[in-house]
Amino acid sequence: MISVGIIGGTGYTGKYLIEYCTKHPYIKDFNIYAKTSAGENLHSVFPQLVGTVEDQTINSVENISLNHDAYFIALPHGESLNYIPSLESTNKLVIDLGGDYRLDEESLYEKWYNYTHSSSYLLSKKVYGLADESIDYTNTNLISNPGCYPTGSLLALLPLVKNFSENILSISISAYSGTSGAGKSPKADLMLSEMDGNVKAYNVNKHRHLPEIAQELAKAGYNRNLSFTTHLLPISKGIYTTCSIHLKNELDENSILETYKNDYTNSNYIRLRTTPPDLSWVVNTNYCDINICLSGKTLIITSAIDNLIKGASGQAMQNMNQYFGWENTLGIMDSKLNVIDKKLISA
Amino acid sequence: MISVGIIGGTGYTGKYLIEYCTKHPYIKDFNIYAKTSAGENLHSVFPQLVGTVEDQTINSVENISLNHDAYFIALPHGESLNYIPSLESTNKLVIDLGGDYRLDEESLYEKWYNYTHSSSYLLSKKVYGLADESIDYTNTNLISNPGCYPTGSLLALLPLVKNFSENILSISISAYSGTSGAGKSPKADLMLSEMDGNVKAYNVNKHRHLPEIAQELAKAGYNRNLSFTTHLLPISKGIYTTCSIHLKNELDENSILETYKNDYTNSNYIRLRTTPPDLSWVVNTNYCDINICLSGKTLIITSAIDNLIKGASGQAMQNMNQYFGWENTLGIMDSKLNVIDKKLISA
């Protein structure tokens, strides 16, 4: 039984971490730390959790206990830097849900995040926690949880790239997200009055998740033509990702499919679909649904995830379970529910 | 460990019954029976359940096994009549989620449902399963699960009516529901293209849930001025109910609140709120959130439920648990999650 600290636990991802910690059979207790909500009660921050989560007073991030066994950091980028080095040095498990340790190169933080990294020695020590890939957790206690968009994009692309990199002419990723990805702070352009019935592209060619995707694709062998365009949807939750890949030579669809089945054979959160998934199939779950559709030299791969769960808190909890060698559904879903088989799923 | 039959299990309420049965620790197996989907696989009807519920072939309602220990009937009204009398006669538990046994008077079926009841002897034998009221299940094996609107309305009104009936001048119920209450069959006026951004009243003074509400209020002592207006919202799930009560004489708000706290002291699914609830607080849960606001002789009581859960499948499962004397959260939510206390909840 472990004790957990949730730092920055009053945002949208915090809510899920709190629910998972409550349900987790090996978590004996957890404390929530926040900045502006410090001193408030959990039930007043999350009225919907009354009855399912016991109330507690939210602590200040100024007073983080070093006695927890694991820490989830759900702070805006640039802020994790202030807490993680000292927590990491205690050898407790630290899972950062923000972007401060995702990139491997210090210089990329100057370029994409506009700051000088103050603990860059951790960039090479951390593991990038794309939890449905085979991850070696043995030499680190710092897990950098992937961004929401990179999760949807990389799970859709990595098996292809690892196996057919040379045959790829270009990759264009078009990703659409619900507004919860932008966080809880009030913003004029995210009001329902503005977003009702609306869609828009944003941060074109400038999104911080682009270097993260490029980095992981490069590690898998692909570093050529890549575009990544993000959009906001008039819904709260979910990311739908459409990857358009132009191939140099024709491929066989079955051989691509086999690659995905093999790569994800040990993952119980990937569902390969015979049709493009509905986003609604994955919302409120830790699943990533993937469909592959080949026509000549045009390959379309679609994926769907819940941005706050598979794209954040669910994947973080999965990482914790896997780090400790536990069944990876603990806390996330009832352990009775885990009957996925690896055949291709026709909807 | 029991075996369960879910009849009409491929609709919106069926999906939740299937999930609850899968998670329930005392249910060893369940079979699904349907009409048009008979012969199909569960996973093709509910692609979102892949991974969490094992696949099975859907059986025909023509071949319902008599070997189950409990039956949930989720058929359109008028159809339950064809199955329930024979199932009921085996002394197995039968829970009807439809309207065919909710009313106590045979003549009301002629008036409101336009049919002659073929098993009216069961109307007095059944128990009306408003599961957060104290129900005596001892003399019946037929539970008539309340309608979705009556659940939201009656939970909001019964403690008041039972204690202050004489002081009530009039009750006006205005209830708003998501479209899933209308079922899965395609209908032109429920297409997203029509309902996007839309709201409309329907079945004014003619909704079949009106006599059901009137019946239960009358049993509690009130049979005077009552109106009930139903509306459709441009959302999938949830019912928001606003009850406007004009009083003859002023009352004390605290004495009303005490009544509610006392009445629901044993119910772990009622959350009394100090502000009107957000519908989002209860969606995907079995909770009913209630707020009471008194000003002079005007009393406004608001309630919020998930129409498919508290208003259908969650309440049905709660009824089954209570009937068998089990903890009433089994199947519905992780038993670790049940920490509601009876103090008034400030959001």
Add this chain to the structure above:
Amino acid sequence: MISVGIIGGTGYTGKYLIEYCTKHPYIKDFNIYAKTSAGENLHSVFPQLVGTVEDQTINSVENISLNHDAYFIALPHGESLNYIPSLESTNKLVIDLGGDYRLDEESLYEKWYNYTHSSSYLLSKKVYGLADESIDYTNTNLISNPGCYPTGSLLALLPLVKNFSENILSISISAYSGTSGAGKSPKADLMLSEMDGNVKAYNVNKHRHLPEIAQELAKAGYNRNLSFTTHLLPISKGIYTTCSIHLKNELDENSILETYKNDYTNSNYIRLRTTPPDLSWVVNTNYCDINICLSGKTLIITSAIDNLIKGASGQAMQNMNQYFGWENTLGIMDSKLNVIDKKLISA
């Protein structure tokens, strides 16, 4: 040809005033005045108006020209007071879209608006501009445009109250509004992430539109049991109002209908419907659709309006047209479009 000043013209209602002024054949020019947006360009505030409205620089409210012939004031309540007395004294037409002059009694401002009225002498001089009622504009140049909720409620209720007041036992108004009624300023609880799929009651028994409705109903002869509950919908625009009236004695539905037809015989913006209206029928129009449904002593009247048009800017423009004796569709809709007849409309 007149010149118009739009004060507070950068909010949601301002956008419609700008479009109507652009299309209006008798408006030669208009200027926009605002506080925080002063100095910005109209096209940057309203990118969607590029192409249909010529750009102009937004002026400061500190520099309102006295040379306009008519003024629309679309400021938050409490702020109109700072501008209207001096504008009104020039004898130009002043139409206030806010609440600062709607109530007749100075004391009500202390109670409901929490301020001491600084120009209460205008409360009796102004006319309350419910534009589809017969209004006498002859003795005033100050029109107080009704609130959005009162517009939907009063248009639904006034013909009844004027003719059958003595027979009414109680009136309960349940009104549901899109979020644009709350304005453009960012608020945490109006973000799409919070309101998606959500509904909630607010300001129960405390909404400032309650005394406004009560005042006008009292003038029409009814001052007894009245409740008014407001709710937010997960849509941007529209108000749906359901009035539940309990009668002392039975009435004839046709005689009620005749009353409405007679009362609105000269109004081309009221559409009497044989079924409850869809909210979508009136969004983006200046119509108010009304349905009356009687059953015994229970009367349900539903109405639907666009809160920003009929509930604000459309009605304001209609008031201006009527004040000057012009065709009341000018600016609001193409004059070719005005073919409504007074028979009851079956949908």
Add this chain to the structure above:
Amino acid sequence: MISVGIIGGTGYTGKYLIEYCTKHPYIKDFNIYAKTSAGENLHSVFPQLVGTVEDQTINSVENISLNHDAYFIALPHGESLNYIPSLESTNKLVIDLGGDYRLDEESLYEKWYNYTHSSSYLLSKKVYGLADESIDYTNTNLISNPGCYPTGSLLALLPLVKNFSENILSISISAYSGTSGAGKSPKADLMLSEMDGNVKAYNVNKHRHLPEIAQELAKAGYNRNLSFTTHLLPISKGIYTTCSIHLKNELDENSILETYKNDYTNSNYIRLRTTPPDLSWVVNTNYCDINICLSGKTLIITSAIDNLIKGASGQAMQNMNQYFGWENTLGIMDSKLNVIDKKLISA
């Protein structure tokens, strides 16, 4: 003054054609023809048009008058073939909003539409009516109105392709549409209950608009790597198109922009934006908003249209105006509103 026939006028596009014909100063009358709705009244099919459009009885497509001066055909594909050859032979203007004449090659209908074309001699006679391109209407009276997706895609791509074709390595189009594009017939997967909060790709590599886009890009000089993926959004109206273009060599963003400004210098419905457009900016208008964003050899072009207006009825009316040499805003928007200038628009 002309007389117009609207064939298939009771669907979503029909509604706009009816409104435009009503407002159009040179249309003296119009008749509506339909199949299943024949004999019904216009006001019962479109209750929202009461007051703005005079009622008329809907005629049967079996009895199309040959006395109209222009015809709009808004029928499902495969059905226009039954009416257009005879109408076209009368030398009246015929504008087909369906797909039956969009493709130039007869064989493509076998492949993509699964039928043998019965009037293929018209494929070369028709003009493809992408109305914001310079179209020569002189030698035809048959205008094939572009598909909704091709309108958004081609307006975004054609100026680029016409001028920089050789430099393009690949084009990937990801387009998202509201559900109204799928028509009014009830379909289970387009119910609000299914689509609320949902997104999904469909017809991947199989959408009939793909050969249409490929055909027009090929005419403009590009016939290499092209993908086109369509998705459904949980909104009623609008298409958002994101074109990702990988270039062989770097280009200058200004030179691309100049190309677009020049190409669209005579078009009053194209708005070039300095940021990606909001879909809400164009909904309920005939505008197409376009943004160009270049970074190295990656070019992202986004466009937004209303699928029923610019993508169907608005463009059809624009084609009619342009065919007859009239101001192209007639019927579509108040002629006073046409002040767009050609400078780049900063939002």
